[in-house]
Amino acid sequence: MIKIENVTKTYRMGSIDLTVLNKVSLKVRQGEYVSIIGPSGSGKSTLMNILGCLDIPTTGSYYLDGKEISDYSEDQLSEIRNEKIGFIFQKFNLLPKLSALENVELPLIYRGIPAAERKARTEQLLTDVGLSDRFHHKPTELSGGQQQRVAIARSLAGNPPILLADEPTGNLDTKSGNEVIKIMSEMHEKGKTIILITHDNEMASQANRIVSIRDGIISEEGV
Amino acid sequence: MNFYMTLKMSFKDILGNKLRTFLTMLGIIIGVSAVIIMVSLVEGATSNVTSSIESMGSNLLTVNIRSGYVNSTNALSYEDIKNLENYESVQYASPVLSGNVTSKYGTTSYDTSLQGIDTSYIYTRNYSVSSGRFIVPLDNEGRNNIALLGADVVEELFSDASPLGEEILLNGTKFKVVGILEESGSTMGGSNDDIIMVPIKTAQRFLQQSNITTIYIQAADADSVGVAEYQLEQYFLKVFKNEEDAFMIFNQSSLLETINEVTGTMAMMLGGIAAISLIVGGIGIMNIMLVSVTERTREIGIRKAIGAKRSSILKQFLIESAVVSGSGGIIGVIIGIGGSYIAGLFTGMPTATPIYIILIAFGFSLLVGIFFGIYPANQAAKLKPVDALRYE
Numbered sequence: 301m302i303k304i305e306n307v308t309k310t311y312r313m314g315s316i317d318l319t320v321l322n323k324v325s326l327k328v329r330q331g332e333y334v335s336i337i338g339p340s341g342s343g344k345s346t347l348m349n350i351l352g353c354l355d356i357p358t359t360g361s362y363y364l365d366g367k368e369i370s371d372y373s374e375d376q377l378s379e380i381r382n383e384k385i386g387f388i389f390q391k392f393n394l395l396p397k398l399s400a401l402e403n404v405e406l407p408l409i410y411r412g413i414p415a416a417e418r419k420a421r422t423e424q425l426l427t428d429v430g431l432s433d434r435f436h437h438k439p440t441e442l443s444g445g446q447q448q449r450v451a452i453a454r455s456l457a458g459n460p461p462i463l464l465a466d467e468p469t470g471n472l473d474t475k476s477g478n479e480v481i482k483i484m485s486e487m488h489e490k491g492k493t494i495i496l497i498t499h500d501n502e503m504a505s506q507a508n509r510i511v512s513i514r515d516g517i518i519s520e521e522g523v
Numbered sequence: 524m525n526f527y528m529t530l531k532m533s534f535k536d537i538l539g540n541k542l543r544t545f546l547t548m549l550g551i552i553i554g555v556s557a558v559i560i561m562v563s564l565v566e567g568a569t570s571n572v573t574s575s576i577e578s579m580g581s582n583l584l585t586v587n588i589r590s591g592y593v594n595s596t597n598a599l600s601y602e603d604i605k606n607l608e609n610y611e612s613v614q615y616a617s618p619v620l621s622g623n624v625t626s627k628y629g630t631t632s633y634d635t636s637l638q639g640i641d642t643s644y645i646y647t648r649n650y651s652v653s654s655g656r657f658i659v660p661l662d663n664e665g666r667n668n669i670a671l672l673g674a675d676v677v678e679e680l681f682s683d684a685s686p687l688g689e690e691i692l693l694n695g696t697k698f699k700v701v702g703i704l705e706e707s708g709s710t711m712g713g714s715n716d717d718i719i720m721v722p723i724k725t726a727q728r729f730l731q732q733s734n735i736t737t738i739y740i741q742a743a744d745a746d747s748v749g750v751a752e753y754q755l756e757q758y759f760l761k762v763f764k765n766e767e768d769a770f771m772i773f774n775q776s777s778l779l780e781t782i783n784e785v786t787g788t789m790a791m792m793l794g795g796i797a798a799i800s801l802i803v804g805g806i807g808i809m810n811i812m813l814v815s816v817t818e819r820t821r822e823i824g825i826r827k828a829i830g831a832k833r834s835s836i837l838k839q840f841l842i843e844s845a846v847v848s849g850s851g852g853i854i855g856v857i858i859g860i861g862g863s864y865i866a867g868l869f870t871g872m873p874t875a876t877p878i879y880i881i882l883i884a885f886g887f888s889l890l891v892g893i894f895f896g897i898y899p900a901n902q903a904a905k906l907k908p909v910d911a912l913r914y915e
Binding site for chain 2: 382407409410
């Protein structure tokens with residue numbers, strides 16, 4: 301389902317080229333739960349940006365569902381993100397002026413789903429994550445755990461096959477963190493492909509496969 | 524993403540920052556209302572002047588003869604002037620003899636101006652009587668001592684009594700009042716109702732002055748005004764032996780044209796100056812939109828991450844700046860209409876707000892918003908999602 305081959309990502313810092321990813325190859329099959337683990341500065345965020353189609357590799361290829369997408373235009377990548385990938389961020393990344401309902405609705409608006417269908421789907425999703433009484437609250441009126449649950453509902457709104465989680469429990473207390481981990485396991489059981497990026501070994505062990513990255517090189521791919 | 528959703532989102536963002544939005548709008552509000560008030564004042568003044576000129580009669584030419592050039596060989600008689608009506612381009616020629624007179628009824632006396640006229644004055648000057656009768660040709664032939672009184676004179680001499688059929692004394696001579704002139708109000712030159720009119724031939728004898736210095740000519744129709752002007756010029760040049768300074772022909776329609784030209788230029792100048800403030804307002808919008816794009820970099824990143832395309836972001840910011848300037852425009856139109864009404868009350872001048880200027884001012888404000896929104900919106904649309912998401 302996801303296959304990257306010899307992906308290199310280089311940033312130019314003044315006159316020095318900084319190689320963040322060095323010839324990384326990785327395959328993720330449909331329905332897999334993969335953890336990518338590595339210390340900060342290891343290049344795992346860059347890897348996630350590339351896997352999430354937020355960024356394009358400097359060299360190398362990216363096959364998503366068999367299609368080479370590393371030369372897609374920005375708008376084509378927007379479409380792929382909208383349809384195939386749900387993001388869960390460490391900092392939740394909800395829009396502060398919109399209510400929980402409106403935040404979850406956003407991916408469906410960009411996809412052009414009619415209002416009635418959007419509303420039904422959005423309310424169902426928020427109910428599923430246990431926020432049926434928080435539809436019209438703004439993010440600032442919600443706790444961190446609740447915000448992250450809104451963000452998860454949003455990532456699921458477009459029913460994407462892939463979920464990308466970048467340190468989803470990093471800003472949460474243990475209890476809320478555990479709830480998030482539980483929801484992700486449920487999603488895996490429902491057949492979603494999940495890629496979890498973390499620096500926490502214990503959390504990474506939730507996955508059925510752990511990939512470790514250090515200094516831009518995937519050094520280990522264990523089961 | 525459809526237009527309605529984008530519009531709804533824009534309103535949300537705009538209302539989220541009310542003071543800033545209002546201050547941004549202020550430039551547009553001032554610009555639009557200034558344009559409307561300026562043009563309304565000029566338009567009002569123009570229609571005022573125009574209608575007072577038109578009320579003097581239509582297709583009118585006025586000939587003024589300088590009495591200094593008149594001598595026994597070139598003096599024009601009443602008949603000479605009436606002969607001008609033989610020109611095909613001339614419908615009526617109406618000579619006027621002016622003077623001053625002391626009128627007296629009973630023990631009340633009143634100084635006023637006197638005009639000797641004939642029947643054609645009805646047509647050339649749009650004059651008529653409100654009661655009684657006008658001067659008829661027989662009055663002139665018989666040099667009858669009859670008089671028409673203006674409303675002011677009636678009030679001075681008779682207060683409430685009816686003057687019709689009464690006899691008054693003009694400089695000691697008896698005149699019979701046969702009509703009262705209809706009120707025509709006052710124009711720039713003062714009251715038009717402070718006047719007594721008598722048959723011109725009576726006036727010539729009575730004032731002991733036969734030189735007619737003013738002639739009102741009504742052309743046959745609007746197209747023959749120019750022809751009449753030319754023919755009259757040739758005629759008077761012949762009478763006064765090519766002495767151009769001896770007379771002056773005054774064309775009402777060319778005066779109207781000149782006035783319209785001058786006021787048109789004035790309206791454009793004032794409107795143009797006001798329009799500059801609209802552009803300044805537009806720059807204000809652009810400035811605040813750029814700030815807004817920077818502030819909302821992260822929001823743009825999130826929107827892009829979950830599937831917003833460049834065009835969605837571009838539309839969002841463009842509509843936002845158009846909504847700001849358009850709302851400013853609507854408020855400006857309301858203030859402009861109200862302001863020109865108030866300005867009219869204060870200056871005592873009538874104001875007229877033409878629909879076209881409302882549409883132009885509002886349309887221009889909307890255009891300003893879109894034009895000055897293009898650059899910031901484009902800045903927002905081309906942000907890369909990774910960079911935008913990293914922005915704190």
